[in-house]
Amino acid sequence: MHIDPRKAALSVLAAGLMAAPAFAQDTIKIGVTQPLTGAFAASGNYVAQGAKIAEDEINAKGGVLGKKIQLVIEDNKSNPTEAVATVEKLIVRDKVPAIMGAWSSTLTLAVMPKVMEYKVPLVVETSSSGKITTAGNPYVFRIAPTSDMEAVAFTPLIDKLNIKKAAFLNTNNDFGIGSAKAYSEALKKKGVEIGVMETMDPKATDFSAQLTSIKASGADTLFVTTAVEQITLVLKQAKELQLDARIITTGGSNSPDQLIAQAGSAADGSYHVVFFPPWFPDVVKNPEAAKSYMTEWKKRGHEPGGMTEGFRGYDGIYTIAEAIKVAGKAEPAAIKDALWKVTVHGVYGDIKFTQQGPKGKESGQNVPSVYLVKIEDGKVVNPEL
């Protein structure tokens, strides 16, 4: 771009007109895009709250490279196009060197071409669709497990739970469809009959029609994959319709404590796949990290049910901060290279990235632990299997 003095003067004028707020560059900005409103609002807010805990802890310990970190959190409204707009804004306007996001698989898949276009690394804290790390996007680093990992971890439990005929009810997005695919394949391998596979819109609230069909199908186990808002409703409505099937929720965005609070006795007897069990912090790989996070979460008065979701944001920010430290500078390319080298002792376990996807443009994938918990009499228990 050619600049002459007159144009420069004009541009100053224009900048003044558009009221651009200028921030001093004494902080390192980290972009966060989460669904703070819309269908996934509860989970998105928990992740953002977890991320803020990490931000404050890191800054309390002196920040990174002698500077404080500053999160720029944008609301992607649970919508993929909005998610792209937030990433555009974070990179172009706020000039963040790394981004964490975007909660749902669909949202993450939506923003991936943008981070590739601008060459900014994206740490994925929640999304589970396999497509994310196999798409050939070398800027993607996922700390959450994939649906396939979940299904593999779940396989030994199929016999123990004595599942004979399974039904599925999942959101018709990448998260739900990917999970249903992974679990149904694992079940089929074990010889389990797959009955009806029903889907729901992520914004739907009435599932009586789907549950009535599922009830009629005679399945003994129903796998439900969606966010906590819809799980609450599914549990309540399943109870109303006297659905006898055992309900197992997958994907780890199920916040069992919140289910107990909001669905009451309808939550009893349901099983939930989670990636962090705050009820038994001692079973996790890094209990100190977990306990520090939990203490702060409680101290801040956040919703206790959100703890199983908030840790994702907490770990995500720690991972980015660690990469910046290793890189020695807050620049996208350096952070991207550093992400391959970090090991973070997080709540997810020891976070480090292995290569996944097409050769030459691999994405990073962490291998975290997976837990199955059960709700009994209004309490979360470790199911005895």
Place this chain on the structure above:
Amino acid sequence: MTAPTVLSIEGLSIRFGGLTAVEDLTFQVREGEVLTLIGPNGAGKTSAFNAITGYIQPSAGDIVYRGECLVGMKPNQIAARGVVRTFQKTSVFSGLTMFENVLTGLHLRGKQHPLAIMLGLPSVRRDEERLRAEAWEILKLVGIEARAGEQASALPYGELRLLEVAVALAAKPTLLLLDEPVSGMNPTETADFMTLIGRIRALGITILLVEHDMKMVMGISDRIVCLNQGRIIADAPPAEIQKDPEVIRAYLGERYVRARG
């Protein structure tokens, strides 16, 4: 008076629900004449107009214009066949200027394909120039060209009524239906309007008129049809109508005396 018939109304009946507005109406309009429909309010004159121009569907009867049946056609199709009307209640495009009103009225005379318009072809520009010239001619004919640029909503009443006629003339009628065109005009304006009708006639346009102003009716009509309660009670030239006892009883009496005096 042996000009050929152009419009033929046969057994026209119009009913709204249980109410009969027009009952078994039959009359003809001949080429080049001025035919006036008179009759007391509610006699069905405007309903007949509405039926002829396609704004309401008759319950029974035929309306034939130059050999073509108009019943069932939409107003714009009827207009395309040369039958154009004005409305009893003043009706113009009030947000537009006088000139734009007439230009809009020229709709049927334009030859512009939508694609040609969007492509900005020269033929469209030539057509526009032609239409503008024609609009100007019509304004001059009606005698309102002095205020061509003024918005219709700002015009005095008399000129509004003239504008209505200008808009109707723009549609290139062969039969012009005027619904009480001089109601509310002062005598000077009415007199001017009568000469305007003369000019319109001179163009070879047949006129079907509904009017209460007897001075004008008697002055310009070749023939008068008198309706009462939906039926024809007389059909004759003015001189005979004035003497027709039934017409005088039903309608004319007092009014005519007043108009004469």
Place this chain on the structure above:
Amino acid sequence: MTNRILSLAWVAFLISIPFWMEDLYYLHVLIVTGIFIIAAMSLNLLLGYTGQLSLGHVAFFGIGAYVSSLVSLGFEIHVLPNTTVSLDPKPVWFAMLVAVIFSGLCGWFIGRVSFKVRGAYFVIVTVSFAEVVRLVSLNWMELTQGPMALNNIPYLTLGIPEVFEVEFIGKVPCYYLVLAVAVFTYVVIRRLVQSRAGRAMIALRENEPLASSVGVDVTRVLVLATIVSAGLAGLAGALYAHYVRIVDPDVFLFIYTVTMVIMVITGGKGTLAGPIVGGLVFGIFPEVLRGFQVQPEIQWITYGVLMILIVYFLPAGIVPAIRSLLPRRLVEGGDGSVEPNATAEARS
């Protein structure tokens, strides 16, 4: 003549923007605003000129976005048990053309069906139409990917392959593309409303019975307006798809129609400049608010209140209000001037 110089100066100013606008983010804002202005201009044809309050306009925008994306990405769907329909990826310019034509056809269909009814029914029917299209895009997952969105939509390339090609990726080329399309749209609409067809549309708005009495075919004119309006909205949608390179069913949300309606009525419905002024106000206004760290909810509340205030106090919109303040000579032209020799007499 003055008018023409003003227009050219205005376009020249718009062309100059990328030369001095340092912050690409503002260019991004201008691009998105420009796309919405194109959509608003197309809506103005229906809302402002024919006077039909169509609240389903986003349907055409979204259809344009989806069609252009699908044609450029290619697809394969199973229609009957044994029949597959598939399409290989096509060049983007071709896809955009298909999008315009397809949106126009949808406009034709909707025009035929919905102009049977008027008033409140018409409004509700148009709202319903947009909602049906949204639900189809949400549920016909084989074609549209449903809520997973169509992703990785290619960008527009023009020219001869391997000889000279312009790639419309990144802010500056996209800005000029949107500007060019906006100027094109403006010219098409201007020609239309200043022609016989446009006068027929205005006639319907002003006085429908009188219009039909001078031979205006109501349905034909309304359908024509809807086709052109839908086609241009589809063009805006296609631009949008190839710029943001993702489309999801929320592109059909009612709120986008409302945004277009607000732009049109704020600027001045039935004026050529109205949607542009309204579009700039509502495109840049949110960024100003964002600059003051205003929450998005407050921003939307401000929109809503502003909309009510405009209807109460400035019902004709900004452009007519300014026009009535300025001396007439400055703002002549625009909406149909009188025959040359008449102008002097008539407007002196």
Place this chain on the structure above:
Amino acid sequence: MDQLLQHAANAMIIGGTYALLGIGLTLIFGIMKVVNFTHGELYSFGAYMMYAWVMLIGADFMVSLVLAVVLGIALGALVEFVLLRRLRGADIDTTMLVMIGAWIAMQNTEQLAWSGVAKSIVSPFPADPLVLGPVSISWTRLFVFVVALVLIAATYALIQRTKLGKAMRATFQDRQAAALMGVQINSIHTATFALGSGLAAAAGALLGPVFVVYPTIGDSASLKAFAIVILGGLGSIPGATIGGFILAFAEELGAGYVSSGYRDAMGFLLIILILIFKPTGLFAQKERIG
């Protein structure tokens, strides 16, 4: 067969609240000629009031229900008084634009006040459902159904039997004649809008505990109400009542036997069929064209 019975039971219950929504909208349109885009916001207002009283303040469920409806009536009267009164006689497009503005402002105020996170309301009814042969219905839903029927009946009685109802009907038939006969059109408009809003708030307050409450629930409520009144014919109360049940059945059976994804599309499919075969709606009292 068992499945069909269950679907039918589900549909009956939802149909009651749909009818409430439809009656409210159709009354406002019929008497005031206003297409009320804030209708869905009154619905979500009712639901949020329920949340506020039951979950935040801890009031009794039944008391909260009454409060939610009363506050809905008050809010409706306020909207009419502040926004619509000065627009009397304005054309339908103008009032519609104002109502759209009000809708945007109200929805975002809700989002600001309650955040975008969904809220759930605990109902006092036992979680175990009522089981009748193959059909099981939760007590909450049964309660919703009964209250909805009572409200529908009360609305009918109000319109048919009271002086206010008579004035409303007169205004509906012929506004000018009614005014000449001494009907206070202003008060009738306020009463109508308040009543319609109260019914929408009641529907929201009833369904809030059945589902969850979030700021945009009103949008689909509005769309459903539109579909219902088109089905029944704008301005027709029996039409809206029956339209509500028809919509509920179409949705439930469509979701159960065709595809759950098209549940919400059923209403609009019905609209299209109605437009093709009977453009005046099933029970229209007036000509719709013009």
